[in-house]
Amino acid sequence: MDNKLIFLVDMQSFYASVEKSANPKLQDHPVVVAGDPERRSGIILAACPIAKQYDVETAEALWQAQQKCPDLIIVRPRMKLYIELSYQITQILERFTDQVEVFSVDEQFLDLTGTERLFGDRYTVAHNIQDEIQEELGVYARVGIGPNKVLAKIACDAFAKKNEQGIFELTHHHMKDTMWKLPVGKMFGVGSRMEKHFSRMGIQTIGDLANYPVQYLKKRWGINGEVLSNIANGIDYSPVSTQTHNGQKAVGHHMTLPRDYETLEDIKIVLLELSEEVAKRARAKNYRGHTLSLGLRGANVNDPTGFHRQIKLTSPTNYGMDLFHAALQLLNKHWDGLPVRSVGVTLSQLQSADVYQLSLFNPSVEKDQLSKAMDDIRKKFGQTAIVRASSLQEAGQVFDRAQKIGGHYK
Ligand SMILES: [Mg+2]
The missing domain is CATH 1.10.150.20 (5' to 3' exonuclease, C-terminal subdomain)
Known part of the structure; x- marks a missing residue:
């Protein structure tokens, strides 16, 4: 359909803004990021707004820019840092919708169709996106709004980049006048x-x-x-395609129970074990995930019951208790109370665990240390050297599973 609510969010002078945000001493100076500053023939990759006041332009030769602006400060590019910041911007945008497409390192599309009742009207959302990116990463974002990607992109490039508030909406209706x-x-x-x-x-x-x-x-x-x-003509039917940066999309674990579990208490025990297991696997692969899903299958094959639901976690995590609390929320909400044959927990919307540690607000340092200590003990003394007290109950599967590889006894 050609009538959605699409945003294109673009970072102003992205590389230069990141450098300025990382080094406040640069704040009031004309700064460019240029390939190989030692060689005058290097090319400008990004110029900050102050440098642009001197008519310094992206893609021009360094020596030309220096002629225009003798006080120009030249910074060597740090691509890895920019890519990490780009991931963090994706995470901020994913607070508003899970439909985020990374279009380039400094441009991302969002499909916000149907979210207005959740987050307010489109201008409020655009302002909130600008504020959150500015406050958390120190980068100014411009927002183009349209009924499809093409119009959102043109709204941003031709209008939002040039107006006061950095926001512009382009609709089919007033396309002709603009x-x-x-x-x-x-x-x-x-x-x-x-x-x-x-x-x-x-x-x-x-x-x-x-x-x-x-x-x-x-x-x-x-x-x-x-x-x-x-x-x-502003016609575009292409969807916002949410390919994540990561090769792997999810880490999960599924368990068929040795008998049908009938009480909430018993199910909670395996839920905790599964949550810990999935968290451990995510840590082993150096991932955190932003979405948790829980699948539950009923015992009666002839009358299949159960559910598969997911929930967005408050922040990306690989901490077992975070997963457990989210899974429990889903269980309490969706379980019909009938006997359960199998349970699966999956963590998805994965991102590198390292990226998140760079985040300005990281509440997870203590959780990380605790998880690491548990992983280390298990590595040294075996998988059952440290287990939750609940796993000692009859419903617990940790000890039984430790005897098996891929469901079979060793
Ligand atoms: Mg840009």
Whole structure:
């Protein structure tokens, strides 16, 4: 559908802003991030707004920029840091929706369709996103809003980047008075060669392109001609695609019980064991997860009961008790009280555990230390050297499972 609520969130002068935020002494100076500052032939990767006041531009040669601005401070790029900050921005955005697409290191799409009752109107959400990124990471974000990705992107690039509040909404309705008036070269996908070509065809503005018969464009440029015509007309059906950075999407563990468990107390015991196991596996792979799911299957094969539900954790975690509390919440809400044959706990929306430790607000230091101590003891003395007291009860499966590999006895 072409009528969603899509945001494009773009970081202003991303690399330069990150460097300034990391080093407050740079705050009031013209700063650029440039490849190989030792060589004057290096290229500017990002310029801060102060440097831009001197007409310093992205992609120009360092020596040119230094001519324009002799006091220019040149910083070597730290790509790893920028990518880590980009992950953190994704996490901030995921507070508003799980539909986040990393478009580039400093641009991310959000699909917020249907969230207005949760988080307020679109402008409130846009302001909140700006505030949270500014407060937590010290970077100024601009927000383009549209009914699809194309219009959100143009709203951001052509308008939000240039206005006071850094927010602009572009709808089909007022597209004609805004975007169509722009020179066609401002539209993404149109390079300088194509712009010249268009010019010879009498196409000067995006509006001219939008109204040019599409069959001629197709004849000349094939499918790309049609794509450009669609962009100019603000038509775009592509979804926000939420591919995570991580190769692995989830860490989980599932257990078929030795008998049907009928009481909440018994189910809670295996739930805690599963939560600890999943947390341990996530730690072993150096992940934290942001979503927990619980699956429960009933005992009667002929009358399948049970549920599979998920819940967003307050922050990414690999701490067993965090997983257990979330799983318990789901259990209390969704269990129908019938006997249970099998239980599964999964942690998803994974991210590197290291990334999170860089976060400015990290409430998990103590949890990390406790978890690490438990992992170390188990490594040294065996899997059952340290267990929850609850696992000593009959319903506990830890001791039994420690005897098995992949469900079979060793
Ligand atoms: Mg940017």
